[in-house]
Amino acid sequence: MKNRDREKFPNVLNGIPVIDLESQKFLKVWQGPQHPGVTGNISLEVTLSGDEVVDLKTHVGYLHRGFEKLMERRKYLQCFTIVCRICVPEPDTNEYVFAAATEELAGITIPEKAKWLRTLVLEMARLASFLMWIGGQAGALGMGTIAQWTVAQRDYILDLFEELTGARVYHMYMVPGGVRGDIPDGFIEHVEKVMKGVEKVLYDVEIALLNNAIFKMRAKGLGYISKAMVDEYGIVGPNARAAGLARDIRKDSPYLIYDQLDFNVITGTHSDALERTFVRFREMLQCVSLIRQVINKMPRNGAYYTHIPNPLHWKIPAGETYVRAEASRGEYGYYMVSDGTEYPRRVQVRGPSYTHAIAVLEKLAIGTNLADLAGLMVSLHTCPPEIER
Template identity: 35%
Template sequence: MSDLKTETMTLNMGPQHPSTHGVFRLQLEVDGETIVRATPVMGYLHRGSEKLAEGFLYSQFIPYTDRLDYMNAMTNNYVYCAAIEELFDWEIPERAEYLRVITMELNRVASHLVWWGTYLLDIGAMSPFLYAFRDRETILDRLNEISGARMTFNYHRIGGVKWDAPEGWIEQVLETVKELRENIQEFHTLVTGNEIFQSRTIGVGKLTKEQVINWGLSGPIARASGVDIDVRKTEPYSVYDQFDFNVPTREEGDVYARYLVRIDEMFESLKIVEQACNNIPDGEIIHKKGKKLMMLKPPEGEVYTRAEASKGEIGVYAVSNGKNKPHRIKLRRPSFVNVAILQDLLEGDSIQNLVSIFGSLDVVLGEVDG
């Protein structure tokens, strides 16, 4: 039987497949149930953010960064603002940095919660989705109170943040943190120990350390394969050097390890939020020159600024020619870089593992397509 030569078949998964949570096509060449070759096809959501940036004043581009990884918009806001601030060489008021850290870390938890819920939905468990979205909604309420939007926050500004925390907000965040900690702990009893879940994730979609480094992967994917890179630690930005937190890593490199790394990360983020809320200083929330939104003209120069988003390393390469509009804004979008690994990772695996592996990468299509 094994000598029997069969023809391979081309199968398109997407662009409207439910597990992509967006528009993404995987062109699969399959031999029976085995994937011979997987070719990601993207660009369905390409809006030309980098091109748009060149036509705007510096401050006008901030809302567009919200629409890259719309699950984690705070970090996108931050990294763009931080790049321009670095060109200016500004000192940012400490209260603003604390508010940035609180919002970014809350947003990271919200992003991981969405991943947790939708990932389990993808592999066939309905109820975790409801638990995850219940908890995410409390976070979005807090972020809504401070920024005025649920997902597209447009909250960070070049030089600081837009609004100060409303009366009693810090205390409410501390309450939320307590509540979330209990609820997320429950996830372990709900899902982590489940035998069906474990059999679909343990040993599936293994990535080695070498693969991670060679393909430039970052974020929880890298850390689940034992590559201990986290921009918050390797090159601390904002005020991250003032907090006590760990970067969870695991050695196994399979889907299950990525799952556990993300869960552990949520607890670490909550730890940071708690410390930031307890130590937040009084004072200004924006650099005095940052208030003049239309007048921002960074000196000539170029810089690459990085931050740790929930999906991995997000970076902005900003080139200024001294005018009021950027000469070039390049966005290093973690999902775009991470999704390339599918070409290597799916080869030789079976179709039944595909959704489990693809979901474990946690890519957001707004960010893949830019």
């Protein structure tokens, strides 16, 4: 940016850019809340000079459902049915962290088999989320076909969810105390079949997208995140890993049975949209490998659920905890406080998108081309539902 013409940018007064629309030097464009270029109901107030972004404000609030407040008036088991709705593309991380936080506060140990089943569902959810994301990433940079392939594969994973949990999107499977059902007959074979299909499509995606000159040219250098920014902005997940930091909750503080699985933290170096695409692509292959490891090593017998006290009047001893897990977008955590009553006193949802879509995006957008803005936003893998709980 240093070589660019500073003339285009607004004057800065007391650290705030003064945008004088009357001068006709600037143009204000609203991208969203309903727009194919944003990742859900979120709105970007873009100030342009020519087609270059000179200022960006993220507006949220279009999707606020008040889950955190709702939970304060619901019994623990009733909360379990609504947490999945906090994030649509990857609801299971919510289910897991809620269940794990509840179990930790109540002092419940879940059976071994439940841990494996939870891991399986979490990895399937990560894979489904990535498949949806890569379609968006390609689509934002002009390649709609990729989305048609990968979203179709995601649908096959949803079929698997339907078979295992009884629902396609909101699975409501990881109940506090374990999981709600055992593996159905023939499920393992179906998983293997779907994984083969996913691998085939990922191969095609690699050729069509990752080896695509146009995509490479557009994504290269887009949204560079420096190593220093990672800690300053609280950047997590693939966004941080693409910057070269080997941070992964599954390795750093293993939960469930991740310590029994064989995988490495995938990192990149260039830390731009292209690098993040590479990192996530490799993570998708990692998910496939992890799913295979889980179904091969999983105990076939044993309990998958342990009794919790009667959920109609389950009181959890006073306490607080923060439980986190690695979602496809990075560290996902619940800070939960119980005050000894039947209702949680406070549940705070920490989704990675809050920083990624607001602070980080507002910074990275400056100086990008308007046409690349959607690509930049998707490359951060933001998810508005988790910004507004």
